[in-house]
Amino acid sequence: MEVKNNNSEAIEHKLDVSVSPHIKDKATVQKVMLDVIIALIPAGFSGIYFFGIRSIYVILTCVIMSVISEWIMQIIMGVEVTVDDLSAVVTGILLAYCLPPSVPLWVAGIGAVTAIALVKNLFGGLGYNIFNPALAARAILVASWPVAMTLYIAPKMGSISLLDGIDGITSATPLTLIKESYNYLADTTNLDPEKIVQMKRNILDLGNKDLWLNLFTGVKGGSLGETSNLALLSGGCYLLIKKIIDWRVPVTFIGTVLIFSLVLGRNPVFNILSGGLFLGAFFMATDYVTSPVTPVGRLIFGVCCGLFVVLIRFYGGYPEGVCYSILIMNMLVPAIDKFTIPKTFGY
Amino acid sequence: MQTFRGGVHPPQSKYTKDKPVEKARLPKKVVIPLHQHAGCQAEPVVSAGDMVKTGQKIGESKAFISANVHSSITGRIESIKKGVSPIMRDGWCVNIEGDGTDEWFGSKETADVGKFSPEEIRQKIKDAGIVGLGGAGFPTHVKLCPPCDKKIDTVIINGSECEPYLTCDYRLMIEKSNEILEGLEIIKKAVGAEYGYIAVEDNKPDAAEKIKSVLKNKNDKVIVLKTKYPQGAEKQLIKAVLNREVPSCKLPLDAGVVVDNAGTAVAVRNAVLENIPLIERVITVCGSGISTGKNLLVRIGTSFRDVLEECGGLKKDVWKVIMGGPMMGLSQFSLDIPVIKGTSGILAMTLDERPVLQERNCIRCGRCIGVCPMSLMPNMLGLYSSRFMLEDGFKYNPQDCIECGSCAYVCPAKIPLVQLIRFIKGKKLEQMRKCKI
Numbered sequence: 001m002e003v004k005n006n007n008s009e010a011i012e013h014k015l016d017v018s019v020s021p022h023i024k025d026k027a028t029v030q031k032v033m034l035d036v037i038i039a040l041i042p043a044g045f046s047g048i049y050f051f052g053i054r055s056i057y058v059i060l061t062c063v064i065m066s067v068i069s070e071w072i073m074q075i076i077m078g079v080e081v082t083v084d085d086l087s088a089v090v091t092g093i094l095l096a097y098c099l100p101p102s103v104p105l106w107v108a109g110i111g112a113v114t115a116i117a118l119v120k121n122l123f124g125g126l127g128y129n130i131f132n133p134a135l136a137a138r139a140i141l142v143a144s145w146p147v148a149m150t151l152y153i154a155p156k157m158g159s160i161s162l163l164d165g166i167d168g169i170t171s172a173t174p175l176t177l178i179k180e181s182y183n184y185l186a187d188t189t190n191l192d193p194e195k196i197v198q199m200k201r202n203i204l205d206l207g208n209k210d211l212w213l214n215l216f217t218g219v220k221g222g223s224l225g226e227t228s229n230l231a232l233l234s235g236g237c238y239l240l241i242k243k244i245i246d247w248r249v250p251v252t253f254i255g256t257v258l259i260f261s262l263v264l265g266r267n268p269v270f271n272i273l274s275g276g277l278f279l280g281a282f283f284m285a286t287d288y289v290t291s292p293v294t295p296v297g298r299l300i301f302g303v304c305c306g307l308f309v310v311l312i313r314f315y316g317g318y319p320e321g322v323c324y325s326i327l328i329m330n331m332l333v334p335a336i337d338k339f340t341i342p343k344t345f346g347y
Numbered sequence: 348m349q350t351f352r353g354g355v356h357p358p359q360s361k362y363t364k365d366k367p368v369e370k371a372r373l374p375k376k377v378v379i380p381l382h383q384h385a386g387c388q389a390e391p392v393v394s395a396g397d398m399v400k401t402g403q404k405i406g407e408s409k410a411f412i413s414a415n416v417h418s419s420i421t422g423r424i425e426s427i428k429k430g431v432s433p434i435m436r437d438g439w440c441v442n443i444e445g446d447g448t449d450e451w452f453g454s455k456e457t458a459d460v461g462k463f464s465p466e467e468i469r470q471k472i473k474d475a476g477i478v479g480l481g482g483a484g485f486p487t488h489v490k491l492c493p494p495c496d497k498k499i500d501t502v503i504i505n506g507s508e509c510e511p512y513l514t515c516d517y518r519l520m521i522e523k524s525n526e527i528l529e530g531l532e533i534i535k536k537a538v539g540a541e542y543g544y545i546a547v548e549d550n551k552p553d554a555a556e557k558i559k560s561v562l563k564n565k566n567d568k569v570i571v572l573k574t575k576y577p578q579g580a581e582k583q584l585i586k587a588v589l590n591r592e593v594p595s596c597k598l599p600l601d602a603g604v605v606v607d608n609a610g611t612a613v614a615v616r617n618a619v620l621e622n623i624p625l626i627e628r629v630i631t632v633c634g635s636g637i638s639t640g641k642n643l644l645v646r647i648g649t650s651f652r653d654v655l656e657e658c659g660g661l662k663k664d665v666w667k668v669i670m671g672g673p674m675m676g677l678s679q680f681s682l683d684i685p686v687i688k689g690t691s692g693i694l695a696m697t698l699d700e701r702p703v704l705q706e707r708n709c710i711r712c713g714r715c716i717g718v719c720p721m722s723l724m725p726n727m728l729g730l731y732s733s734r735f736m737l738e739d740g741f742k743y744n745p746q747d748c749i750e751c752g753s754c755a756y757v758c759p760a761k762i763p764l765v766q767l768i769r770f771i772k773g774k775k776l777e778q779m780r781k782c783k784i
Contacts, residue, residue: 016666016701017680019766021752022673022694023357023511024702027759029710085707127708127760246713293713293726344744345352345582345721346595 029126033086035244039235040093040283046218046228050155051101055224059096061105065112066092073121087126091115094134097225097279098323099141102153107145111137131330132290135323142323152176152221171221174274177202179319206267215273226276236282245286248298249305253281256306264314277309280322290330297333297340305329348549349590350573351583353720355753357576357674359550360511363633363640368518370644371657373449377420377648379405379441380432383687384484386412388438389476397424400452402624405441408473414486414688415476418452419626419646420445433651433670433677433684434484440685443648455621460533468537468619475618476688477625480610481505481579482671484689487611491537493600499538503588504531504545506554506609509578510672513692515629516609518642520547520554523613524561530612531567533619538605543567545609546588550574576674577751581606583720595747596779610691625688632658636665636695645686651693652682666701669694674752707760715754715764721747725754729764732771745772746779 047055070088074081095111115137123129142149154171172180181199184190205211214220218228226232239245254272261268271277285291285305292301305325312321382388389406393399399418406416422445430440463471473488493499504527508516520527531543543564547555549571559569570588572578582593584606591602599606607615610629617623626647633640638659645654651668655661661668669676670690686693715725724743731740748768755764 014666015668015678015680017678018667019763019769020673020675020677020750021357021756021765022667022669022676022678022696022702023700023756024704024761025355025357025757025759026703027714027757028703028705028761029707029759032710032712032759082707087710125708127710288710288712291711293711293716293724295713295717298713341724341743342716342722344595344723344747345586346592346597346747347744 029085029087032244033090035239035242036090036283037086037093039238039244040090040097040225042231042234043097043225043228043279044093046231047097047101047224050218050227051153051224052156055101057105058099058101058103058108058224059093061108062096062099062112063089063092065109066095066116069113069116070121073117074125077121079125082126085126088116091120091133093225094283095137098134098138098223098276100149100152101224102151104148107141107148111141114140127289129289130333131327132284132287135284135327138323139327152223154221155219155227173221173319174215174270175313175319178206178270179313206270212269212273215270220274223276223279226279229273229278232278232282236278239282239286245282246295246298248295249286249291249302250281252299252302253285253306254278256303257309260307260310264310266314271310271313275313275320276322280305280326284322285326285329290333292333292336292340294337294340294342296342297336300336300340301329301333304332348573349570349587350575350578351586351720352722353718353753354575354577354583355718355756356574357511357756359574360633361514361517361550362512363514363631363642364517366514366518366640366642368515368522368629368642368644371646371649371654373445373447374420374646374649374653375445375447376422376425377443377445377646378430378650378685379416379419379443379648380430380438380685380687381406381416381441382432382438383416383434383647383689384414384478384486386410386414386486386489389413389416391427391439391441393424393427393441395424395426398422399424399443400450402626403452404476404624408476408486412486412489414478414488415474415624416441417476417624417626418443419648421448421450422446431681431684432687433679433690434687453622455623458620460529460536460620463536463619465537465539468533471619471622472537472615475614475622475624477611477614477618478688479608480614480628480688480691481608482675482689482691484687487607487615490600490605490607491534493538493605497600498603499540499600499605500603501542501544501589501605502531502535502538502540503584503604503606504543504609504612505579505581505584505606506545506547506551506558507572507579507584508551509548509574509576510674510676510691511576512633512694513631513672514633515631515642515691517551517554519609519613519629520551521557524558526616527558527609527612528561528563528567529620530607530614530616532564533615534605534607534612540605541566544570544588546570546572546584548572548574548578577720577749577753580720580749580751582749595744628686628688628690630654630686630690631692633692634694635697635700636662636668638662647688648685650682651679651684651686654686654693655682655695661695662697664698665695666698667694667696669696674756675750702761704761706762709760709762712759714757714759718753718757720751720753721749723748725764725768728771729762729767732767737771737774740771741775741778745775748772
């Protein structure tokens with residue numbers, strides 16, 4: 001008894017007194033980000049498989065530059081260095097995935113620095129940025145180096161060589177092809193019958209099941225990590241199962257594009273499988289910081305993103321609208337949050 | 348299965364589930380705080396040097412919301428002085444030196460419920476100093492006298508025990524199911540309610556079965572609820588059982604309901620039928636910092652040190668000693684704290700159970716909003732509270748927070764949301780009180 005007494009006396013001085021709850025969920029910011037990185041791996045492999053070893057260089061450039069610029073920015077700004085939360089790594093990967101595989105590495109590097117230094121840290125760092133850093137950086141790159149940012153190469157499965165450069169055959173992405181076809185047919189001054197037949201065939205080909213399969217697995221031109229819907233979907237499901245992301249945003253986002261394509265007489269399957277819709281819906285629009293926090297707000301956000309994609313693709317100047325639709329909606333997030341405060345229990 | 352919106356699923360850790368309730372050793376001395384309940388402190392009716400017997404009244408409630416306090420042992424009153432209670436309010440405590448005889452004050456008589464009018468039942472409960480044994484410690488007799496314009500139709504016995512580790516209510520439901528039902532009938536009679544429900548979570552199927560097997564009254568029912576924290580919170584329980592929402596800043600009686608803890612029902616039964624005041628209660632002693640976890644029937648006023656020693660003492664690397672459960676309990680700075688009426692458990696957690704506490708920026712993941720059982724926005728409340736932007740934060744109804752800690756539990760950025768919300772809630776309540784005056 002005496003010994004025990006001494007023991008508890010000794011312990012007593014060390015007792016921690018703090019507020020409840022005394023147990024916490026194991027989730028940390030770092031673990032959440034790690035899960036996102038894991039979910040992004042399949043899409044990375046598909047990029048490497050379809051566009052060659054150069055994809056790795058692009059990804060590495062973006063990730064390394066992101067981490068370094070986060071570290072330097074936080075030191076300059078005199079805040080705690082939180083590179084270990086892995087959010088910069090996620091931004092780097094996401095940026096790489098929405099760049100063309102043939103992008104010059106220095107452009108990718110500038111993109112990463114822009115994303116982290118300008119879009120994220122100058123706004124206060126993780127949690128305070130208004131725009132999705134990767135998407136905002138991509139938008140800036142498209143405006144600054146339009147040629148390098150729209151030069152897409154055709155996929156060439158499995159040809160992995162360390163010396164692989166930008167020697168791929170450039171090709172239009174499916175969305176560019178369709179946009180051009182519609183534009184050509186809409187212009188009544190074009191009278192070349194052969195070309196008109198070709199353009200009409202392009203549009204009719206959309207019903208082709210083989211094309212759908214190619215679009216789904218990723219055999220198409222496009223940005224590095226956005227072509228394989230299969231890989232993105234598996235990553236997205238991983239995030240949904242682990243409850244990292246809410247189903248509301250991706251489901252309403254993709255669903256809206258599907259429904260409006262149908263309503264406006266375009267091929268709905270083609271429209272959800274082409275472009276960066278899956279990458280945007282599962283990984284960009286669900287970005288915690290730049291999307292609404294309320295359940296209803298997330299529904300509104302997803303629907304509006306889908307609406308803007310349809311508007312930009314069908315009536316706008318760009319063949320693809322995912323990037324801009326999300327950026328536009330990012331601006332509205334504070335307002336959406338304010339108007340969708342949940343009804344408190346008992347009111 | 349019936350439940351409410353939100354909530355979390357912390358690991359249940361009910362290690363003492365199969366340990367029958369043991370009677371703890373009679374303490375040599377006790378420290379009985381005169382303020383163990385919500386409301387006003389009881390006034391001492393004894394003075395230093397007096398001899399008291401077990402069950403003798405030592406503090407009397409003078410205010411409306413207050414409760415009597417009784418001596419839990421027989422002995423001499425050593426002193427009445429300021430001391431600390433586990434709820435961190437320092438107030439007057441009666442120190443009693445026991446003589447080991449444990450002689451009863453007055454007689455224990457048994458009676459039948461039918462004999463008493465609702466008035467008499469309330470008086471007996473008041474005399475016995477019964478408060479809610481769930482933790483908040485609201486005087487039970489106050490709960491049982493609703494204003495005449497409020498019709499109470501239902502009494503719910505809260506046996507959900509959603510806090511991890513705690514098993515005292517579970518053991519009571521298994522071992523004292525008859526007493527709980529008798530208590531329920533008494534409470535029903537006191538408030539004139541027609542229906543009685545015993546709400547049990549689905550992780551205690553044997554308790555639900557046990558009570559079902561002894562049910563006699565046709566209007567009484569065992570309701571099995573989904574296991575989820577905070578299922579046992581009054582408002583959430585009423586929502587889950589009856590699908591009624593208690594209006595903001597109102598009481599369960601505004602929804603026609605009285606909710607009482609399973610332990611309280613037993614105490615009510617003992618007080619009314621056997622004239623036994625509330626001088627002991629069942630507590631769960633558990634946690635990785637304790638050699639043998641137990642469910643103990645402990646006299647009020649026994650020090651934590653004595654209770655812990657009876658369970659084999661603390662291990663070396665104990666990090667925290669908590670009164671209550673890990674979600675809402677209060678961590679203690681000393682072991683010389685007495686067990687009070689609201690002590691549902693004593694937990695000792697070791698260093699390896701210490702959670703990651705490094706705070707990061709809010710990443711707006713929205714998990715706190717998803718789990719908040721009151722449908723609040725803890726992230727916004729926390730933000731405005733930490734920025735001292737009180738007027739902006741007031742719009743998010745901080746007064747409705749029940750401080751269950753679900754938001755802080757799930758937060759990946761480890762922001763102390765409960766603390767922040769408690770601050771802004773206090774400010775809002777202050778403002779509301781000013782407006783009323």
